[in-house]
Amino acid sequence: MIEVQELTKKYGKQVAVDRLSFRISGGNVVGLLGPNGAGKSTTMRMLSGYLLPDSGTAAVGGFDVVKESMRVREHIGYLPENNPLYPHMYVREYLHFMGALHGMKKDRRRTEHVIELTGLGPESHKKLGQLSKGYRQRAGLAQALLHDPPVLILDEPASGLDPNQLTGMRELIRELGKEKTVILSTHIMQEVELLCRHVLIINKGKIVANDPLPALVAEGGLEDVFRRVTR
Amino acid sequence: MKIRTILAKEINEFFSSLTAYITVSLFLIAMGLFLWVFPDTSILEYGYASLETLFQVAPWVFLFLVPALTMRFFAEEKRMGTLELILTAPVSQWQLILGKFLAGAFLILFCLLPTLVYYFTVYELGEVRGNLDSGAIAGSYLGLFLLGTAFCAIGLFASTLSSNQVVAFMLAVFLCFFFWSGFDSISRVASLGAVDFILVQLGIYEHYVSLSRGVIDSRDLLYFASLTFFFLLLSKQRLEGARW
Numbered sequence: 001m002i003e004v005q006e007l008t009k010k011y012g013k014q015v016a017v018d019r020l021s022f023r024i025s026g027g028n029v030v031g032l033l034g035p036n037g038a039g040k041s042t043t044m045r046m047l048s049g050y051l052l053p054d055s056g057t058a059a060v061g062g063f064d065v066v067k068e069s070m071r072v073r074e075h076i077g078y079l080p081e082n083n084p085l086y087p088h089m090y091v092r093e094y095l096h097f098m099g100a101l102h103g104m105k106k107d108r109r110r111t112e113h114v115i116e117l118t119g120l121g122p123e124s125h126k127k128l129g130q131l132s133k134g135y136r137q138r139a140g141l142a143q144a145l146l147h148d149p150p151v152l153i154l155d156e157p158a159s160g161l162d163p164n165q166l167t168g169m170r171e172l173i174r175e176l177g178k179e180k181t182v183i184l185s186t187h188i189m190q191e192v193e194l195l196c197r198h199v200l201i202i203n204k205g206k207i208v209a210n211d212p213l214p215a216l217v218a219e220g221g222l223e224d225v226f227r228r229v230t231r
Numbered sequence: 232m233k234i235r236t237i238l239a240k241e242i243n244e245f246f247s248s249l250t251a252y253i254t255v256s257l258f259l260i261a262m263g264l265f266l267w268v269f270p271d272t273s274i275l276e277y278g279y280a281s282l283e284t285l286f287q288v289a290p291w292v293f294l295f296l297v298p299a300l301t302m303r304f305f306a307e308e309k310r311m312g313t314l315e316l317i318l319t320a321p322v323s324q325w326q327l328i329l330g331k332f333l334a335g336a337f338l339i340l341f342c343l344l345p346t347l348v349y350y351f352t353v354y355e356l357g358e359v360r361g362n363l364d365s366g367a368i369a370g371s372y373l374g375l376f377l378l379g380t381a382f383c384a385i386g387l388f389a390s391t392l393s394s395n396q397v398v399a400f401m402l403a404v405f406l407c408f409f410f411w412s413g414f415d416s417i418s419r420v421a422s423l424g425a426v427d428f429i430l431v432q433l434g435i436y437e438h439y440v441s442l443s444r445g446v447i448d449s450r451d452l453l454y455f456a457s458l459t460f461f462f463l464l465l466s467k468q469r470l471e472g473a474r475w
Contacts, residue, residue: 048319052474073321080319084312088247100236101320143316 001026001151001181002047006056009042016042018205019056024198026150029177031196031213032185035230039205040185041081044155047183048078060151074102077144081155083137087129091120091139094128095146102147110146118142119168133160141169145176152176154184158191170194189223203230233322237330238337241304245338250303254296258342261292266349274349280357281364285349286371286443290411293339293379298403300338301386302396304331305466309394324470328463332380332387339379343372366445374442377455378435382407384462391469410458411435 002024009017017039024030032040045051047060049069057064063071086094095111104110115124118138123131128139137160144152157173158166173195176182186192192199192213199216201209208229209216216225245251265272265288272284308314317327350368354361382403389403390396414434418427431437435458438451 045315050315050319050474070321070323073319076319078316078319080312080315082312084314084316086244086311086313088244097236097240098316098320101233101317101322103233103321 001028002058002060002183004043004047004056004058007043007046007053007058008055009039009046009051010054015205017046017053020202020205020207021056022200022207022210024181024183026181027177027179028198029173029182029184029196030198030200031192032183032200032202033189033192033226034185034187034202036187038187038202038230040187040202041155043202044078044081044153044183044185047072047153048076048080049073050080060153075149076151076153077147077149079140079144079152079154079157083140083159085128085136085139088127090127091115091124091131091142094139095142098143099146104147114142114145117145117172119165134162134165137161137165141172150180152180152182152184154182156186157184158186158188158195166191166194189226193217193222201226201229233326234330234333237322237327238333241331241334242337244303245300245334250300251338251341254300254338255342255345258292258296259345262289262346262349274353280353280362282349282353282368282371285346286375289375290378290439293375293382294407294411295404296342297335297339297379297382298386298389298400298407301335301383301390301403302400303390304335304387305390305470306394306396306399310396318470324467328387328466328470332383332463335383335387336380339376339383343376343379364445367443368445370445370447371443373447374439374451377442377452377459378411378439381410381435381455381458381462384459384466385410388462388466388469391466 004023005021007017007020008015020039020043032043034040042051046053047058047065049065049072052066059065060072061075063075065072089097092111095114096106099107099111115121118141120135120138120142123135128136131139137157141154141157144154158169161169173182173184177197184195196213198212199209199222200207209225216222219225262285266274266284270276272288274281274284277284305314308317353363357363385406386403389406390399392402393399412434414430415436418430438454441448441451
């Protein structure tokens with residue numbers, strides 16, 4: 001579902017993503033784990049079409065991210081880093097807007113379903129700017145789910161969530177991961193352990209580990225492995 | 232249609248902050264004062280049944296107001312990070328640019344429509360009822376609207392140059408001023424000789440005055456269309472360039 005080959009991105013002389021290669025097949029939840037500045041967001045931005053790679057190729061859902069960017073964007077739900085939102089919009093207004101950008105007509109049932117799915121219900125009458133961080137995160141996730149894309153690219157989706165909210169998100173993502181391809185990034189161990197089935201560890205723009213979660217846990221605990229490969 | 236979605240969102244944003252209200256009010260208050268109160272420019276003092284003053288003053292007011300409207304367009308999206316959200320949705324850069332541009336054009340229209348009251352006022356006030364040059368006024372309104380939309384395109388481009396709205400504003404004012412009267416001024420540098428004619432034709436002023444005579448010359452329309460398209464194209468290049 002997501003195929004990346006020798007993907008490279010440089011900012012001036014600094015190589016942010018260095019000939020990255022990996023493959024993720026459908027129906028999985030993959031964690032992209034790495035220290036800050038490792039190249040997680042840059043990689044996701046190339047997958048979503050926000051940035052263009054300097055070299056290498058990537059395909060999402062079978063579509064090339066450079067040559068068929070529109071197709072890719074139709075098939076992904078993307079949650080950018082820092083979860084950007086429009087503060088003056090109401091929750092439903094925002095969801096209808098994002099839905100419309102994906103070519104959806106105003107579908108009240110679908111909107112309510114996604115609100116329920118992400119637990120936005122009690123706060124759904126408010127403006128996005130009035131929501132607390134956790135609810136804002138849910139709104140961002142709701143927008144990514146709205147058009148029922150086969151691939152979800154989530155940049156730090158659990159950022160700012162308290163332990164209860166994190167558990168809720170785990171259930172949601174686990175459910176979504178049954179049929180969809182989910183790739184999420186984080187630098188927090190617990191999130192990976194709770195949410196993911198497969199782990200890609202990235203350091204300084206390179207993949208340093210690419211294993212199912214149980215394998216890494218068996219190797220001596222995720223944190224140990226992480227420290228070892230990112231030294 | 233996605234352009235309509237963007238258009239609706241922008242107009243909504245104009246009216247949910249103070250932007251639209253302040254812009255339109257300031258424009259109308261300024262016009263009202265200049266045309267009916269200040270003795271230097273007042274129609275009542277001037278004594279002739281003409282709206283010339285409106286069309287002489289309005290471009291200068293637009294020079295500041297339109298950049299104030301457009302400075303938000305991309306600067307704020309960049310600053311808030313929502314540009315990433317929109318550009319990763321299946322919306323093309325042109326759809327985004329056109330949606331915002333049309334929202335600006337709509338607001339300019341919204342500013343101009345109330346001034347029709349002035350037209351009717353002067354119409355009634357004439358010694359002979361209706362003895363004003365309606366053809367010239369129609370042409371002038373068209374010229375003013377096209378000027379406004381050209382400024383809007385320039386301001387939109389300026390907005391892609393920075394994530395700081397104030398910088399976007401200042402760049403827009405500078406560029407608008409340059410296209411409004413900068414070419415005129417350069418052309419007057421005596422040593423340029425015959426080139427001065429071409430330079431004057433590059434500036435907005437010449438075409439604006441031409442339209443205000445009431446004769447709709449296709450060359451003037453083509454000028455405004457080209458200028459507007461040029462800056463919208465530059466904006467698209469900026470958006471595309473940011474992906475590298």
